[in-house]
Amino acid sequence: MKEIKIDAFEVKQPIGSFYCGVIDASKLKDITFSDIRRLEENESRELDDFIGIQRPLSEIRTKAIEKYISGPEATFPNSIIISINEKNIDWNSESKQLVIKYKDNSEKHKIAKILDGQHRISGFNDGNTSFVDDDDNQQSFGLIVTIFIEADISTQANIFATVNLAQTKVNRSLVYDLESLAKSRSPEKTSHDIAVLLNREKGPFYKRIKRLGVATKGVKNELLTQASFVQNILKLMTHDATSDRNYYLAKEKGGDKSNKYKLEKTNYDDAIRYPFRASFLNEKDSVIASNISNFFSAVEKLWPRAWDKSNKASSLNKTIGFIALVRILKLILQMFSEQEGVDEERIIDVDEFLGILDGGVLSDDDFEALVATSKTTKVIYDIIYDNLLIDEDE
Secondary structure, rough: EEEEEEEEEEEOOOEEEEEEEEEEEHHHHHHHHEEOEEEOOOOOOOOOOEEOOOOOOOOOHHHHHHHHHHOOOOOOOOOOOEEEEEHHHEEOOOOOOOEEEEOHHHHOOEEEEEEEOOHHOOOOOOOEEEEEEOOOEEEEEEEEEEEEEOOOOOHHHHHHHHHHHHOOOHHHHHHHHHHHHHOOOHHHHHHHHHHHHHOOOOOOOOOOOEHHHHHOOOOOOOOOEHHHHHHHOOOOOOOOOHHHHHHHHHHHHHOHHHHHHHOOOOOOOHHHHHOOOOHHHHHOHHHHHHHHHHHHHHHHHHHHHHHOOOOOOOOOOHHHHHHHHHHHHHHHHHHHHHHHOOOOEEEEEEEHHHHHHHHOOOOOHHHHHOOOOHHHHHHHHHHHHHHHHOOOOO
């Protein structure tokens, strides 16, 4: 028999005893499998039965986790939960070790059923189960694991349902707000700082943004969440915020890690495609903030009633309007870059934005006539685009 030994401790709870320990990611991936919930026809072929407890693996989520694992700050501090048959495991209470046993590789890959954490495990591959620590030493990626022994299918299903139903989705605005505490530079941190700045100062966003995604006590009509602001400004700054963040974080940490990550999308065409990228890469965050403020000041000056945050009839002052306007801002910034060349210090003033936005056709009434639904975003974009004073031949 072949063995895998892990240090562990026993936990006793109403559901029964289970064990918690630490295991290398490569070893855990080798012994685990997912029991995907699916329909299977029984022998009588008269009735379909549901079997398995897990949800199907999401390829998109797996790739996102795989990329995250390769980052300089990857961590999984919460436990992966598995179930192992009694015949495949021994508990040594004296040495505090769990011994996982198997005959051969065919059995090895089917020892532990995943009850929670299948996407985390699927994100590991031959290239990311180890990492270089801050002292430039190669280390195995350790994972906390909770092991249930001989848990029946009912208990397995109960554990899966309890863990997943009890989880509360983290408020995205809170996630971005916490970026302000980061030491290293990142697109999210820059966008967050700009959101806070514009929300605090007199201007088009004054007391309009919900910090942490919830209403501020004593402030009325905060129509835009911090998450909505950040997510849409990021589209003008980067193709991949995580990739940029990893680069700056590794640079901050130094050592061999600083050479592992490279900045992507840094050429002229990229600066056109992402109009705030040149300013971000050159740490001209004040230029980004000024261009956003000036553009929306022009919007406020041109359509004051529609942008007024107390106007409940307007669609322009809501998230759908903001999204459409950011797309228009991107278009205008691209136009300036194509005509004048990319300039990370270029600040377009309010009158310049007005000169393009004011085609003389749209009025505040037009934005009050629209039903505020997600589909209205394109309608708002189209009617503003049609109103722009731009030379199509340039």
